[in-house]
Amino acid sequence: MMNLTWPTLEYSEWKDTYETLHRWTQIVGKLRLCKSPWCNHSWNTTLYVTSRGLSTSAIPLGQRSLTVDFDFHDHQLIFQDSLGKSFVLLLQNETVASFYERFLEALKIMDVEPNFDPVPNEVEDGIPFAEDTVHRTYNPLHAHEFFQVLVRVNNIFQKFRTDFVGKSSPVHFFWGSFDLAITRFSGRRAPEHPGGIPHLSNDVVREAYSHEEMSCGFWPGNAMYPHAAFYSYAYPEPDRFSKAKIMPPEAIYNQDLHEFVLPYETVRTSLEPAATLMSFLESSYRAAANLGHWDRDMLEVSPYLYRLKERVQFSFDDIRTEQ
Numbered sequence: 001m002m003n004l005t006w007p008t009l010e011y012s013e014w015k016d017t018y019e020t021l022h023r024w025t026q027i028v029g030k031l032r033l034c035k036s037p038w039c040n041h042s043w044n045t046t047l048y049v050t051s052r053g054l055s056t057s058a059i060p061l062g063q064r065s066l067t068v069d070f071d072f073h074d075h076q077l078i079f080q081d082s083l084g085k086s087f088v089l090l091l092q093n094e095t096v097a098s099f100y101e102r103f104l105e106a107l108k109i110m111d112v113e114p115n116f117d118p119v120p121n122e123v124e125d126g127i128p129f130a131e132d133t134v135h136r137t138y139n140p141l142h143a144h145e146f147f148q149v150l151v152r153v154n155n156i157f158q159k160f161r162t163d164f165v166g167k168s169s170p171v172h173f174f175w176g177s178f179d180l181a182i183t184r185f186s187g188r189r190a191p192e193h194p195g196g197i198p199h200l201s202n203d204v205v206r207e208a209y210s211h212e213e214m215s216c217g218f219w220p221g222n223a224m225y226p227h228a229a230f231y232s233y234a235y236p237e238p239d240r241f242s243k244a245k246i247m248p249p250e251a252i253y254n255q256d257l258h259e260f261v262l263p264y265e266t267v268r269t270s271l272e273p274a275a276t277l278m279s280f281l282e283s284s285y286r287a288a289a290n291l292g293h294w295d296r297d298m299l300e301v302s303p304y305l306y307r308l309k310e311r312v313q314f315s316f317d318d319i320r321t322e323q
Helices: 011-035 040-045 096-109 140-161 202-208 264-268 273-291 303-322
Strands: 053-055 059-061 064-071 076-081 086-090 172-174 179-189 211-219 229-235 252-254 259-263
Touching: 011 040, 011 059, 011 064, 011 096, 011 140, 040 172, 040 202, 053 140, 076 096, 086 096, 140 179, 140 211, 140 273, 211 273, 229 264, 229 273, 259 264, 259 273, 264 273
Parallel strands: none
Antiparallel strands: 053 064, 059 064, 064 076, 076 086, 172 179, 179 211, 211 229, 229 259, 252 259
């Protein structure tokens, strides 16, 4: 029988695989960054959850395109281009340096010339990929469990995205911070961000926060905060936002992070994980939008769309009934 429970994700247990995989995703993500046209808020750099792992989606390369996919079922890194050429690397226990060397060889086979900075971002050590023999662990079970968490979270984030008609990000995976995120925008410009985020360019930060936003995401933690968690924040943060009533009650405002944090374990062990997570997303949005004086009438879904959604659902129900 299919196991549909939410996996455990203890930072201390999968830390070594996490740190290695974090750097591997940066290598793949940096390829997408250097080959894709710039898109606001660095959206041209992200990866996307698929039914088998994480994907760059199609990277434009002149008159062809290239997709690079992490497959966490068969534990492969798959290169495919629009001309039908493909190549596969096995995901296995090895150093970042070894993975990087094999990655560059695969790009040669795929006729792709990389031109990115071969140093990780948003990590403490910053060891160049070609020199990193410290991070060397790949446990297939841990990678697969993390992927299963991403699938569940991605599905709920996708549903959350549907009731907002203003500017919204895709649901996407940022390889720098190693989190799955979705962001909504008020439509107004924001005051210039002060910068100062460790290991991240001030120019990147200021462009990312150029417009008023509220963002929610899932993050597996790090050494300073060794717990998987969901988060929500607003920029600029409205007055009294930190005192807002966010659901469920376990969601606490973290003064150091300037965001609400909901432990992953709270969601995983609840009777209805999807409903618990959706309550966090919806209450966070309402707090940011109401306290920030967003024009909710303009930004939220119209009754016409609700009727369209109902009509489509009825059509699917009719098909299932006929079958």
